[in-house]
Amino acid sequence: MALDAAVLALCAKELSAALADARIDKIFEPTRDEVVLNLRTRTDNPRLFLSARSGSARACLTKETFENPQTPPSFCMLLRKHFTGGRLLDVRTLPDERILFFDFQCTNEMGDTVVNTMAAELMGRYSNLVLVQTKNPANPAAEGKIIDALKRVDFEDSEVRQLLPGLAYTLPPQPQKASFLGVSAAGIVAAVSQKELPVAEALIKTTGGVGPVVCREAAYRAFGGRDVTASRMTEQEKAALLEAVAFVQAAYADGGTPVAVVVDGRPVEFSFLPLTQYSGADLVEYGSYSELLESYYAAKDKAERLRQKSRDLAKTVHNLHERAVRKAAARREEQAQSAASEELRVYGELLSANLWAIQRGAKNVTLTNYYDGKEVTIPLDVRLSPSANAQKYFKEYKKKQTAARMLTELIAESDAEAEYLATVQYEVETAEGEAALAEIRAELKSQGYLKYYKAKDKKQKPADFLRYVSSDGFPILVGRNNAQNDRLTLKTARGRDVWFHVKNAPGSHAVVLSGGQPVPDTTKTEAAVLAAVHSSQNGGAKVQVDYTEVRNVWKANGAKPGMVLYDPYETAVVTPDPALAERLRAK
Structure with missing residues (x-):
């Protein structure tokens, strides 16, 4: 359900008591619809979370941690300019209105004391966060001037109420209900x-x-x-x-x-x-109402944040994958056309053997094919002599033959590229945060799929592997992306460790660190389940997972990140079990 005015009013009372005289220490904007205020009170350092997302608009205290963008959005910078260091005067609401007003005593750029108000309008798809400078500091409830809004509303969006910098702040129209x-x-x-x-x-x-x-x-x-x-x-x-x-x-x-x-x-x-x-x-x-709202919206918001952050990257990778698939299809079609090159050679030979019977300037000539005794009509270029027409067919024949040889290699390259980009697509869909997405972007830049800007791109500290411990006590490591898969399999793992990967599908590399000891079947089964869970086949009932010792895994020259070869190997059939993965997760 959407947050109603009654729960919001009770939440306002709770926040007013918990945040009395709190000061704003830091301000962040994790996503385009969310703002987090780090506050300081005499006894605590609470964090106020304000969301204007249509499906989960709310205002509450939060204990959740957020990944912030490397470059703060412009609205976040505006908030920092007008509200950093401000002291909370009051948290108020109006009867039957889904609006919370946070009044802060702040200092402007001239050093004067002013009262700035954050109006959190939590009204479903019309949710917004409006910054207002109060005209009368002694009466913060009085009408003020809009500094800016998280979502600006101009005359094209609404003829009734506009939210633009410099305009007077007015309340939304209220339905006539008791x-x-x-x-x-x-x-x-x-x-x-x-x-x-x-x-x-x-x-x-x-x-x-x-x-x-x-x-x-x-x-x-x-x-x-x-x-x-x-x-x-x-x-x-x-x-x-x-x-x-x-x-x-x-x-x-x-x-x-x-x-x-x-x-x-x-x-x-x-x-x-x-x-x-x-x-x-x-x-x-x-x-508390803050705990209630956090619990109700937590999973939904986490998924939406990841979707927002990965949207552009997912679209780019999807387009790259589609382009690779189209390229492979076009090359196969061209290869099929090259297979008909023998006809060109026959045309050239027949023309060379019958130059005396061909008139210059003819559009075509009908000759007897001495290979099968049938008559064949050969198109001619009227601009060329009979001998030049024969040479033209021989040149096209050689060209098709060369293309056929090269296309075999090019098709293999296109298939490998499509397979690699399919793994990247899976990684983007399952990325758990900004750090994981940053690693995928770095990987794509290293492969030339994305542009690299030295001045803007900051080096990210590489994330750790996903760590699990089997029921027999063996550590199991799982890569988060292709770069980690390479690092895990080719650098971290040792020869006698056991390597797992889902068969013929995108997925993470999983390695059981054996420490030189024999790996029990129970641990192998659990590692195979983890490999299936962290793969594109995690929704299947029976998933095939290949496994072998790490010493049997190698990387071909020029292979893309995460792409390896292995032989000999065995195959296990398991059912993905996320609950087992959660139980084995290393604390």
């Missing part, structure tokens, strides 16, 4: 009774300030699973709805309880009161 938490329970029941709709839908249509899940909860508490039409409620049913609405209002007034509904280990809803409408589901209570 406040669920501000109007008496009797007033809400009276308004709902006018609607020819099921009670839950009538509550959603007539009230504001809470999300649909709270309206459904009130209806469920009143009538259980029964479908009751609002305009046809009996007096007894109205009394039941009145009691349910009053209960929800009382729960909010008491500060509520941060609760999430968990189905199959995954949170599906959250609110400020226990949601009894989800029978059979688990209700998990949290110590």
Whole structure:
């Protein structure tokens, strides 16, 4: 569900108490929709997380670590200019509005004290973060001037409300609905009774300030699973709805309880009161609203951040792979045409043997093919003599023969390039962060696929291998990308160590470090499962994994990163098991 005004108001109270007199120490913008403020209080160093992403907009304290871009975005630099060192004065919200205002006392470039406000508008796909300079520092709630917005809104985007630097900040238009938490329970029941709709839908249509899940909860508490039409409620049913609405209002007034509904280990809803409408589901209570929001959105946000960071690189690698596949197909087609070169040789021989019968300037000539006795019509170039036409066919024949020999090597190169880029494509899709993506970019630059800019490109510290420990106590290392695969197999591993790789598909190299000891079958099976998990075949039921000792693995001259040859080898058939990989992960 989206964050509603009720949960947001309770979250604001929590943040106001936790961040009293906090000062901004550092500001980061991990992705284009997220901002992290490192704060300092007298007793702690909390981090405030603000997200304007449409599917997971929120404001809460966070303990998560973020990878920041090497070059701060322009909006991050603007935030640092106007807010670094600022002292938090207040965290406030407005009734039934999904907007949090963070008022900071800051110092401008002239040394004057000013009050700057971050307005976190958490309204689904219209979510935004607006920076406002308050006109009256003594009254931060007064209308101010927009410094800038994370997502600028001009006249083409909205005729009603624009968010551009220099304009006055105004609140978004508010629908004319009764406040669920501000109007008496009797007033809400009276308004709902006018609607020819099921009670839950009538509550959603007539009230504001809470999300649909709270309206459904009130209806469920009143009538259980029964479908009751609002305009046809009996007096007894109205009394039941009145009691349910009053209960929800009382729960909010008491500060509520941060609760999430968990189905199959995954949170599906959250609110400020226990949601009894989800029978059979688990209700998990949290110590704070920040913990609730972090838990609810964590996995979704992590995937979205990686998708944003890898989007451009994934598109580039996809295009490179498609180009390599097209190149190989074109060369095969050209090779097929070269296979018909024998006909050119025959044409040349027939013309040479019958020069006396060919008239100069003729467009074609029909001659008897002395190889099979059949007549054949040979096209001629009217600009050339009969002898020159014969030489032309001989030259084309030699050209096709040479092309056929070269195309065999070129097709092998194109196939190898397509296979290599398929492995890079898999690496981009499974990259776990900015460091992994940076290593892939460096690899592509070293192979000439991306341009290298010496002034801009900073050297990255190479990431470590993925480390596991088998149930028999043997270390198992897994490469994260092609560069790591080369380093692991050709430099780190030793001759008696056992090497694993999924058969005929992109994937990581896995190596069991034997330390000179025989490797048990249990460890081999676990390493094969890890190789399958870290491959493009990780969704399969039965995956073939080749394995051999490292001394049987070598790299051909000129081979791309991560591409090796091995012989002899054995093949195991395993089922990918991410749960096993998690259990074996070295702590």
